[in-house]
Amino acid sequence: MPAPLIWKALPRAMPKITFIQPDGSQQAVDSDVGITLMEAAKIHDVPGIDAECGGACACATCHVYVDEPWQDKTGTPNPMEEDMLDFAFDVRDSSRLSCQIKLTPELDGLVVHVPAKQF
């Protein structure tokens, strides 16, 4: 069996995440598995992710919009996150708090949009 094909089909151990800014500029980062999307953004200095509370799901300043094709994989907010989203601005169906998305190999290729403003 041609090994490279199998290897290619496996998800990468370091999921690549693409952050798209409101002005359209993109930043792709290689992230570790097991940390949160917010932490990946902070580690790579992605602008526009404030995360004032440091990941306690207590401030809604790490708000992102998950790109449509990825919404099934990232899932939906739990009730606590849904409550916290009340404190975000311009909330849409694709809205999530990035501190509540844990990165898995399945999220390799994930695309998220950073809102114009965290508030």
Place this chain on the structure above:
Amino acid sequence: MSSEASPAAAAALIETDAVIIGAGPVGLFAVFELGLVDIKAHIIDILDKPGGQCAELYPEKPIYDIPALPTVTGQELTDRLLEQIKPFGAELHLNERVDALKRLPDGRFSLITDAGTEFITKVVVIAAGGGSFTPKRPPLPGIENFEGHSVFYSVRRIEAMRDKKVLIVGGGDSALDWTLALQPVAKSVTLLHRRDDFRAAPHSVEKMRQLVETGDVRLMIGQVSSIEGEGNQLTAATIKGKDGEERIDVDAMLPFFGLTMKLGPVADWGLHLTENLIPVDTEKFETSEQGIFAVGDINTYPGKLKLILSGFHEVALMAQQAHKYVHPEKKLLFQYTTSSSNLQKKLGVS
């Protein structure tokens, strides 16, 4: 804001040894360390409760890195600290923000709060964390022009809303409470929330739904996309909902999106600042002004970690230097609470 907050300008004057700005865990523990060296302190906090971020942002969240407490919630930690500092009888001044801080000719400091209270103190301990908690301002272009005139983050007088078309935005207790309180006096009340699900107390939600049923309150599901007005008077808001946009007439808007931390007046006190933090030395945790200390998340120094435990260490060292200013005539003898009957007397355990 300050003028509204001091209707009678009661001009209370309090003389003390130390004023601690911020009642978070580090500010509270400062009472303890200062108390052990005979320094009497007053604490001022802008919130309506002690605990700072622990109480406001994550009262229910477990904290795992407090020495000897494998797990403790923000609220438990606050409650335990309050118990620990009880023997020192520090007075807590809540719902007050220190607006002005200046040195007096005799070397002491004067602090004035937005409630008009003045403190005269020998030392100041800034334990203000991420700054003052202030209401979140929706990022709507032009909103700042209306603030205080037709956009309000709190209501001081219900009468000011009489016969106005009021738009209340939010889904928590503040939004619901003001919907119920203003409905009888306002010309109309529209409650706007992004979803038909409310975090507020169930009985106020139920009451609101009754008022919606009888047509006394209008409930809209959606978000404000823009506002318009003339000068400082708001006249209309455009609401984006699932089924498109609607423009409604508005005389006053009350957005309730929770609180955020802003450095606030600390920036105006003439202290050296580095990226909104106060640089201190690591021996005394003193700022660029002698007698003004900064401890906890608001300070910075090489190697600084924003941990509660770092703040606890900082206040212990700060108190040693504060003692020199408050009791210059007395020599400070280092003692342990386990063995010193003098300290145990202060703690009320001997």
